[in-house]
Amino acid sequence: MNRSVDPKKVNSELFTLTYGALVVQLLNDLESVEDVNKHLDRMGYNIGVRLVEDFIARSSADKCYDLRETADKLQAAFRMYLGISPSIANWAPAGDEFSLMIDTNPLTEFVELPDTCSNMRYSAILPGMVRGACEMVHLEVSFSVK
Amino acid sequence: MTMSLEEESRLLYGMLFSLKSFSNRISPLDVQEGVQCYTTNKYKMTLFETPTSLKFVCNTDVNAPGVNEMLQKLYTQVYVEYVIRNPECKPAEPITSELFKAKLDETVRMSPAFSSKAA
Numbered sequence: 001m002n003r004s005v006d007p008k009k010v011n012s013e014l015f016t017l018t019y020g021a022l023v024v025q026l027l028n029d030l031e032s033v034e035d036v037n038k039h040l041d042r043m044g045y046n047i048g049v050r051l052v053e054d055f056i057a058r059s060s061a062d063k064c065y066d067l068r069e070t071a072d073k074l075q076a077a078f079r080m081y082l083g084i085s086p087s088i089a090n091w092a093p094a095g096d097e098f099s100l101m102i103d104t105n106p107l108t109e110f111v112e113l114p115d116t117c118s119n120m121r122y123s124a125i126l127p128g129m130v131r132g133a134c135e136m137v138h139l140e141v142s143f144s145v146k
Numbered sequence: 147m148t149m150s151l152e153e154e155s156r157l158l159y160g161m162l163f164s165l166k167s168f169s170n171r172i173s174p175l176d177v178q179e180g181v182q183c184y185t186t187n188k189y190k191m192t193l194f195e196t197p198t199s200l201k202f203v204c205n206t207d208v209n210a211p212g213v214n215e216m217l218q219k220l221y222t223q224v225y226v227e228y229v230i231r232n233p234e235c236k237p238a239e240p241i242t243s244e245l246f247k248a249k250l251d252e253t254v255r256m257s258p259a260f261s262s263k264a265a
Contacts, residue, residue, distance in 0.1 A: 049237065050230045050231075052198060053196070053198060053200070053225075053226055053230045054226050054230055054231075056196055056197055056198065057221060057222035057225075057226040058222070061197065062197065063197045065176075136198045137197050137198055138199070
């Protein structure tokens with residue numbers, strides 16, 4: 001079967017299933033849902049630290065002068081790496097808080113959480129990634145998923 | 147005067163930091179590019195800094211062309227590919243990957259800054 005495969009792109013279903021398998025394995029190893037959340041966050045942080053350099057290299061981004069530019073860059077990064085286009089909304093009056101709205105989260109397709117895991121933040125890897133990336137460009141953020 | 151690599155890098159870092167803070171203070175406008183290069187009559191030092199404060203420094207001949215582009219190319223094609231994507235290369239540790247060194251060597255040799263001779 002001849003398929004021209006871009007080595008940097010992966011089938012999105014494979015990605016979703018891989019992430020699901022990862023979370024299941026973490027649950028089996030760690031047992032506690034809180035521990036899994038923390039672990040996912042830490043993994044996301046480590047990924048974000050490295051991912052930001054790749055993002056800067058690919059998009060030749062410069063330093064952002066205010067949070068709105070940061071929000072735009074975050075949008076571009078989501079588009080580049082996950083293929084989704086989040087929209088930016090809910091700017092706080094002081095201009096220091098905003099929401100990224102994701103319509104279809106590729107990580108959570110096909111996923112149902114059982115009642116035992118109702119505390120789990122399944123996409124906890126995403127806030128970790130954003131935090132790691134922002135810290136590397138000297139911006140302290142707190143990012144949470146609702 | 148010989149000094150170890152660590153001492154030299156500390157001296158270099160101190161000098162670059164002072165140079166940057168000095169230029170930030172005397173600049174009348176907001177700093178965009180920052181310090182890029184300086185030239186003495188013996189050599190030229192070019193600095194490329196990423197938004198993550200990673201610094202690439204290169205000392206060349208006074209007339210060497212295209213050093214900034216070479217440093218940018220080094221960042222995107224060599225550092226990101228062979229260091230960032232390498233799980234063995236931990237941040238803040240010296241890079242020991244032989245592949246990185248080989249690619250670095252190759253990229254520098256191919257750049258116009260390396261091959262051109264002063265007229």
